[in-house]
Amino acid sequence: MSNPKAVVLLSGGMDSATCLAVALAEGYEAYPIAFRYGQRHAVELECAARVCAHFGLPADRLYVVDLTGAFRGSALTGDAPVPTGRPLGALAAHIPATYVPARNIVFLSLAAAYAEPLGARDIFIGVNAVDYSGYPDCRPEFISAFTAALNLGTQAGEERRCFRIHTPLVRLTKGQIVRLGQALGVPFHLTHSCYQGTVPACGVCDSCQLRLKGFREAGLEDPIPYHGVK
Amino acid sequence: MSNPKAVVLLSGGMDSATCLAVALAEGYEAYPIAFRYGQRHAVELECAARVCAHFGLPADRLYVVDLTGAFRGSALTGDAPVPTGRPLGALAAHIPATYVPARNIVFLSLAAAYAEPLGARDIFIGVNAVDYSGYPDCRPEFISAFTAALNLGTQAGEERRCFRIHTPLVRLTKGQIVRLGQALGVPFHLTHSCYQGTVPACGVCDSCQLRLKGFREAGLEDPIPYHGVK
Numbered sequence: 001m002s003n004p005k006a007v008v009l010l011s012g013g014m015d016s017a018t019c020l021a022v023a024l025a026e027g028y029e030a031y032p033i034a035f036r037y038g039q040r041h042a043v044e045l046e047c048a049a050r051v052c053a054h055f056g057l058p059a060d061r062l063y064v065v066d067l068t069g070a071f072r073g074s075a076l077t078g079d080a081p082v083p084t085g086r087p088l089g090a091l092a093a094h095i096p097a098t099y100v101p102a103r104n105i106v107f108l109s110l111a112a113a114y115a116e117p118l119g120a121r122d123i124f125i126g127v128n129a130v131d132y133s134g135y136p137d138c139r140p141e142f143i144s145a146f147t148a149a150l151n152l153g154t155q156a157g158e159e160r161r162c163f164r165i166h167t168p169l170v171r172l173t174k175g176q177i178v179r180l181g182q183a184l185g186v187p188f189h190l191t192h193s194c195y196q197g198t199v200p201a202c203g204v205c206d207s208c209q210l211r212l213k214g215f216r217e218a219g220l221e222d223p224i225p226y227h228g229v230k
Numbered sequence: 231m232s233n234p235k236a237v238v239l240l241s242g243g244m245d246s247a248t249c250l251a252v253a254l255a256e257g258y259e260a261y262p263i264a265f266r267y268g269q270r271h272a273v274e275l276e277c278a279a280r281v282c283a284h285f286g287l288p289a290d291r292l293y294v295v296d297l298t299g300a301f302r303g304s305a306l307t308g309d310a311p312v313p314t315g316r317p318l319g320a321l322a323a324h325i326p327a328t329y330v331p332a333r334n335i336v337f338l339s340l341a342a343a344y345a346e347p348l349g350a351r352d353i354f355i356g357v358n359a360v361d362y363s364g365y366p367d368c369r370p371e372f373i374s375a376f377t378a379a380l381n382l383g384t385q386a387g388e389e390r391r392c393f394r395i396h397t398p399l400v401r402l403t404k405g406q407i408v409r410l411g412q413a414l415g416v417p418f419h420l421t422h423s424c425y426q427g428t429v430p431a432c433g434v435c436d437s438c439q440l441r442l443k444g445f446r447e448a449g450l451e452d453p454i455p456y457h458g459v460k
Contacts, residue, residue, distance in 0.1 A: 065297075100343075101384060102383065106336070106340055109336040113331045136388045142379060145383075148375045149372060149375035150332070152376075153375075
């Protein structure tokens, strides 16, 4: 019997790459899905492809959905400046300018639309509700409610082949994510997290700060180059 | 004070055109959203534009999201034949080949992504759970669950400016929808419902059959031409 298929949301950042590694370690045949949505950090998509190759997935396995223009009004799509140098302690208290309206809702919906004809009922997403930027669609309560809606609104749910949304990182600190990723052989040198999309990474946006914090906590050196102070 | 804004899912079919008329009659400033997703019946998008013009909306008001390629494996996207001549009484009993996986989930997600930066918290969708083709994402239970997920996963929900999903047609028969549309001045002659996307309409797919039944029940003549028997 072949391994069950799972659709894995892959952005090319360290969290989603770790999430992919978890899905593979759990024995799933992974079908990564990525989104082009006008993000400043489109370099992530190249990283996603390299991460897939690293894990030995077939060259055409990564499915990139083009959503250019579907999101407006966010700093991540170039409509506002990316905040930098925000104190990490304050991140989750307010929804930042990098919030993309309903992003994970859209991504999970399209993941389900992809999964259903594929015969996959498992969806992996690397959301994190501990060390994160304060996005409401990264929390367990949202994921539970969305899963319920999905199973009421799809043929799979109808036929009791219910979707399961796996969030293996949701309750981990960034340091724990780095350690988990290292244990599972995640090629962190191929991942990219900077919201500004620069190479070297800026080091000062929320995402860079959280990533650097994770490596510090794990007692490891982040292998990617940074423009700012490390 | 200006009227509240509402995002209205508009396919160009008779139901969504009626739904737009309801939103306008309720005093909303309507922002229709339509989707290009490789549907056979892409003629619907032209109809959607004509319906908007009929209701006096600005020429650039209709927002068309390009999702070509995002849905696979459905008869509506050309991957399987459109069933024709199915007895109407059997429609809701089985999910048909025209089911597009997670379609309304994806559409509502993108409608929310559009609504949030627009400052609209009202979303109108013309789903119907009485005379319909048996799609699970047209039922009130799904809409309720999705609304809950949306409000847990967005800034709007966070700030207690909760989204409301309006489904004014959900409990109406097709005949009642025709009568409501007529009362509200819906230009039925500009709408198109045929799943096969032919002009004249085929008259035998589920959608044509339901539409013809609606006009019969309402005691009205459907103004669009049909290829088959009327």
